[in-house]
Amino acid sequence: MNDQIVKLFGFILVLFGLLVFFTSKWTVFDATALNNNSLNHLTAIRDAKIKRGRILADNGEVLAKSVPAGGGEWKRTYPQNSLFAQTVGYWRGSGNDAGLESYYAGRLNGKTESISSVLGPLSSSLKVGDTLHTTLDPKAQEEARSELAGRVGAVVALQPRTGAVLAMYANPTYDPNSSKCSASAGCSYFNRATQAAYPPGSTFKIVTAGAAINTGKYSPNSQVDGNSPRTISGVPLENDLNHSYGTVSLTYALTQSINTVWAQVGVNVGTPVMTDYMKRFGFYSDPPIDLPKGELRASNVLSPAGVAYPPGSQDEDIGRIAIGQGGLSVAPLQMAMVASTIADNGNLMRPHLASRFTNSQGETVQTIRPSLYHHVMSAQSAQDINQMMRTVVDEGTGTPASLGGISFAGKTGTASVGKAGQQRTDPWFIGFAPANDPKVAVAVVLENTPNEYGGQVAGPIAAAVVRTLLQEGK
């Protein structure tokens, strides 16, 4: 009988081996998946005990803070309600967060401050996170909202020299203090400033001009054919009102935004070079900004079926892309980066929202330094385009954006959207000021308007936001 007892013990050992295996499975191998499971309240309960760091505007105004909620728990509140929602985001626990709250979640949650003992982390319940100082200017943000006046669209303002995001606002938005958000109530988590895909229209002519001038194929004084219509990719292309301008300079063609000229320039420069310059300006990649990947969209070219072409595809209609149509789909942040590149002598700085972190004692623990993303073109080429853009506001399509005593370099855009003949447009304006010493670069777009022109509707919004930022001493 003893033989059987030994075998029986062997069997029991196997059973206990199963118990050890399954215990390891839950505690170690599957632990991460279990901790992140949406049914798991433990993470949320633990998160609620963390006093997260605050998020501040550049003037110290509080954008997000944790207030006591009783029982040792903390509740996140957003004193500015919806004004900074798209950049600051919200925090409702790990995995249920957005914006800077999500991107810098680790820093804002901080580390355990007290020492754990052998008996377990007995007194470490209080965690305090670092404070995030942003580059956002509340006055400009407020101005962007009031200028948009409820219309669907987006405003992005950058500091060209550093890439600091001075303002980023889009309609519709949401209230981060409320977990309710329904489209019918005019609420959306979609950040049009970084996620939307608009045809950039004539604002894209700045990119075309960059490729044309920096490669040496054209200069601001090059004489070009401004007649209409012109056949591009086998299909006739007309100027606005089918106006023929005769032979004009490249500067004049930008000032008057002559489509046939820029389409021919794009074709002459060619798809490979155009694609190269688009990449230099940041197209085809997610913008290198400190926001979660899910809240960004890489600007690109879509086929008529809505599928993205691979960069430089021969199927693209490069002539129409050169005037910001032909399936080109860009986010407002991307066009602000284009304006910023010209403003900073051809240097594209990484756009960023965070400027520094301070700990609970107020000491700076990390500073986000400006960094170069791409050197897009020579300073001379950038200066040439800067000059051309000044004439757009001074005497061309952008005159409604005039800042009076301050020179404003800009470019208008009026992209046709929807079916032909519906007369729907996405009006744009991009630019920077002061033109001789740029402090602010800006991009403004309105969505799906009844045939409104960029210079008429987007220009004044851009001017108002730039004026506010310059008055703020930016």
Place this chain on the structure above:
Amino acid sequence: MSARNRELLGLLPASALVIAGFAAVFVQRQNVLSNVSLTYGILFLALCLGAHVFLRITLPYADPYLFPIVALLASLGIVMIYRISATDARQQAQWFVVGLILFVATILMFRDYRRLEQYRYVIVAISLVLLVLPRAPGIGEQVNGAYLNIKLPGGITFQPTEFSKIGLVIFLASYLRDTRQVLVQGARRLLGITFPPLKHFGPVLVIWGVAMLALVLLSDIGSSVMFYGALLAMLYVATGRLSFVVIGLIAFIGGAWFLGSHIAHVHARFETWQHALNPTIYNAPLGSYQVANGNFAMAAGGLFGQGFGESIITVPGTHSSLIPEADTDMIYAVLTSEIGLFGAVGVLIGYLLFVWRGFKTAMLSSDSFSKLMAVGLTSVFALQVFVIVGGVTRVIPLTGVTLPFISYGGASIVANFVLLALLLLVSNRARRPVRQNT
């Protein structure tokens, strides 16, 4: 070193654990708990020491490791229960005293435990009555679809199946001692399979019926696995025929499968086992809320655990529990959450050591009854650990049995002390030096 001195030495880890554990929980929750509660630890140690002195006098040759292992497990249990509910810990301490009284009584009454054989039919009858008692109107109580408890006057609930398991083991040990020869010799081969003779196999079939009855009447998969597993283990040791075990397993699995698909409660347990993280099943009444949160608690524990008192058991600010039955069914999950994979494996090793000493006792015994009883008691103990830990860790569907000596529960602690007493009695006889043999 004499056996009893080794036993005394073995109590040291239990003392260390109980002192450190109580201190840790007290430090963490001193705003809620009064320092009087610290005396529980001292009281507990005094009781263990008392039992040790008693064993020194009555069972000088008994296995020296069984009692310290139990003390270690029980001390961990009392710390865990104390950490979950101070009220429950006080009651558990009272049950611990009752358990020790029955432990002493069992040893004093059955110095010659072989007398138990004379009462085997009485014992099996009482066991069966105890088994179906929770279904009796008036005193039975349904918990989560299963009938496990009876209610005694004074609001005490009691799980009588804890005692049935001991009674059934005693009966089977006695019965198989008598029939093991004929079971083997009378076996017939049919279609290449060896079948036991039906005439002598009757009572074994009765136990199969009992296990099925536990399933149908009590809807209790856990108890039926325990009883039936112990039966097969004893049958295997008694006859050495694996084919009997295989036939028995097929009969059991067939019955369980049939019932599993026809009894809603048993079926639901299978669903929650297989699809614990499915949101629909998670939110359903009698769904996988308990099992899934047990998994989450274990995940929070990781390798080394969060420390005593750190696991979150109730939703903060409310009285609704995040881990229902935290100090009974789910105590292994809480334990793993607080002392981690390493601690949990340590506990399992503790149980394995107990099982090893139990089987060792069986192997040292000279007569079949002693061997079979030790094997049966040890197997039923090991299977109980497997059923509840396996249920919590989702090796098998979760059913409500206690984790021996650790879970909160009066019947459990008392019955397991009786089980320990019987094992020590067998061991004392088996290890007695030959020249002193009477």
